Amino acid sequence: MTLxxxxxxxSLLTLASRITGLVRELLMAATFxxxxxxxxxxxxxxxPNLLRRLFAEGAFSQAFVPVLAGVREKEGDDATRVLVNxxxxxxxxxxxxxxVLGVLGAPVLVWAMASGLSDAGFDAAVFMTRWMFPYIAFMSFVALSAGILNTWKRFAVPAxxxxxxxxAMIAAAGWGAPWFATLxxxxxxxxxxxxxxxxxxQLGVQIPAxxxxxxxxxxGLRWSSLKTAWIHPGTRRVTTLMLPALLGVSVAQISLLINTQIASHLGAGSVSWLTYADRLMEFPTAMLGVALGVVLLPQLAAAKAADDTDRYSNxxxxxxxxVVLLAVPCAVxxxxxxxxxxxxxxxxxxxTAADVQRTATALMGYGAGLIGLVAIKVLAPGFYARQDIRTPVKIAIGVLVLTQLLNLLLVPRLAHAGLALAIGIGAMVNALFLLMGLIRRGAYRPSPGWARFGMQVLAASALLAVFLMWVASHFDWLAFDGQALQRVGLLTLCVLGAMLIYFLTLLLAGLNLRQFIRK
Known part of the structure; x- marks a missing residue:
């Protein structure tokens, strides 16, 4: 199977995930x-999502997958099985x-995340945190399973x-919530x-695969098994790499925590507007960035283990x-x-219509940095595969400082949307420094043709922007309230028209799309 x-x-399976996630958010928005x-x-x-991103999909995956791929490449499958155990x-x-600590310390965690909640909101958040905290355990083992399956090029189940x-959440909103109300x-x-x-x-379906x-x-459930596992060279290597990786991921999550804290003081609904906008922004970041990162990381790690610098750069x-081909039109x-x-x-x-406007402004803020958010998912694995986690950490710390300085400037003027825009600008800066770092190390050597390719994408995106601005202003999208089918149908036609304009312009400009498929 080609890359x-x-x-x-x-990407297709991620799309299915995002569509069901969108149904989930739509149902929650309409219900609550x-x-x-x-x-x-x-x-x-x-x-629990923060901890999942910190440990499971963050520091652990960044450290585990390169070590796993390297052991398999150099020592074979038997040694890899021992490492997994x-x-x-x-x-x-x-x-x-x-x-155990999370359930006991839930009040402290909620206060640290959003001290601006009302008394009733704070108590409700503590109660729900305690019930949801074991979710981190399930998702950490899902991350372990995904790292193994992706290294063996079994991408379908993890995706x-x-x-x-x-x-499960759709069922909870659609059937569980009304049932709770009757009780x-x-x-x-x-x-x-x-x-x-x-x-x-999620954990259950990984087991058969x-x-x-x-x-x-x-x-191993015995204390002696833990001691044996801890002194294993592979375990020590993973834990050693996790320390700087944890710091790097923590920087991003600290930024999220600060932003949530700020949003909780901007008035009721601010956290939710940012959350709803974030869900929409996750469509392109997941379908493009996450999909590419998942596929590239084990391949990059294997190329590095084999010392194949040309394949690594390619x-x-x-x-x-x-990223440029697909993320630029999404940002537009x-x-x-x-x-x-x-x-x-x-x-x-x-x-309400007011919720629509406030969520839309937050979405535009995220959109300003979408290219950076997606590019990071490709560039950061370029460092992780080399087992160089310190460089992305240093860059992330600098971006954290920049983001908070931007918050001081933007939030008083744009309220919650300023938080989103600060994240977007920070992502662009992060991606730029990661790119420069890879080029300076000689790990990445841009292939010829980038200038022509960039002009082709720019021309197609300009025509796309004109079309979308006309469609956005020509119809009163808020007036379709109660006419869901008509509104969804019109949006579908607009999206199909936008795709046709973009890709047809690229073809007329001479871009050969088959080069991406053959790779």
Whole structure:
């Protein structure tokens, strides 16, 4: 399977995940609106998600996958199985302690995340945090499983599992919340149960896939097993790499924590507006950036282990060209077409026209940095595959400082949208410094033709922007309230028209799209 086909498979399955996630958010917006209790749920859900991004999909994956790929390339499958068992043992013990501490310390975590919540919102957030905290344990083992399966080029199962979380949360909003209401229980609490169920389901589907490969981890439950696992060279290498990786991921999450804290003081609904905008922004970042990162990291690690510098550079070049080809038009769409997107997807039930406008401004802020957000997913693995995690960490720390300085400038003028714009600008700076670092190290040597390629994409994107601005202003998208089918149908036609304009312009400009497929 070519890299393009692998990335396309991950992207399509990620699309399914994002579509079900969008249905989840739409249902939540229509059922609960943007209120103090939805802010409480979003804060509570962010706490295990923050830890998931810190440990599971963040520091752990960045350290584990390169080591796993290197051991498999140099020492073979038997040594790799031993490494998997030892890592799983250490992970199980660490997660048990983390979950106990998290449940006990929930009030402190909620206060640190959003001290501006009302008393009722704070209590609700603490209650839901305690119920959802074990989710981090399930997702950490999902990350372990995904790292193994992706290294063996089994991309389908890890990419599809997020759908299960969305399905569980949809069931919680659609059936659980009304049932809780009949029992006299706050309906939003049903969402916490949906999250926990989703974590169980995601881990459950990984087990058969690992068993078929003969890589289902054997976890040592005795203290002696933990000591043996801890002194294993592979475990020590992963934990050594995790320290700077944890710092790097922490920087991004600290920025998120600060932004959530600021948003909680900007008035009821601010956290939710940013959350709804973030969900839309995750469509292109996940479908493009995450898909490319998932496919490229084990391939880059294998190329580095084999000391194949040409293949290493070519992989990065291919990934970056795809980022420019696909992320630029997505950024144009978020900047020029934000209100129609938000109106069609969220303007139902308790979600008002004012909520649409405020969510749209946040979405435009994210859109300003979309290219950087996607490019980071390609550029950062270029360092992780070389087991150089310190450089991205140093860059991330500098970007954190820049982002908070931008908050001081933008939030008083743009309120919650200023937080999104600061993140977008910071992402662009982050991506630029990562790119410069790879070029200076000689790890990435841009292939010929970038100037011509950039002009082709720029011309197509300019025509796309004109079309989307005309469509956004020509129709009153808020006036379609209660006419969901008509609004969705019109949006579909607009998206198809935009795609036709963009890719047809590229073809007329002489761009050969087959070069991306053949890679």
């Amino acid at each position: 393009f086909k692998s990335a396309s498979l991950v 609106g943007a209120s103090a209790l939805t802010d409480a749920f979003n804060v509570a859900f962010r706490i 030892q890592i799983a043992t250490v992970l199980a013990w660490a997660l048990t302690a983390t979950c 599809a599992t997020p759908v299960l979380l969305n399905v 006299g229980i706050e309906p939003i609490f049903a969402m916490a149960g949906g999250v926990l169920l989703g974590g169980c389901l 690992l068993r078929r490969l003969g890589l289902l981890p054997r976890i 992989l990065l070049d291919w990934g970056l060209r795809l 769409a978020l900047l020029t077409f934000a209100q129609p997107l938000v109106a069609v997807l969220y303007h139902y039930g308790a979600f």
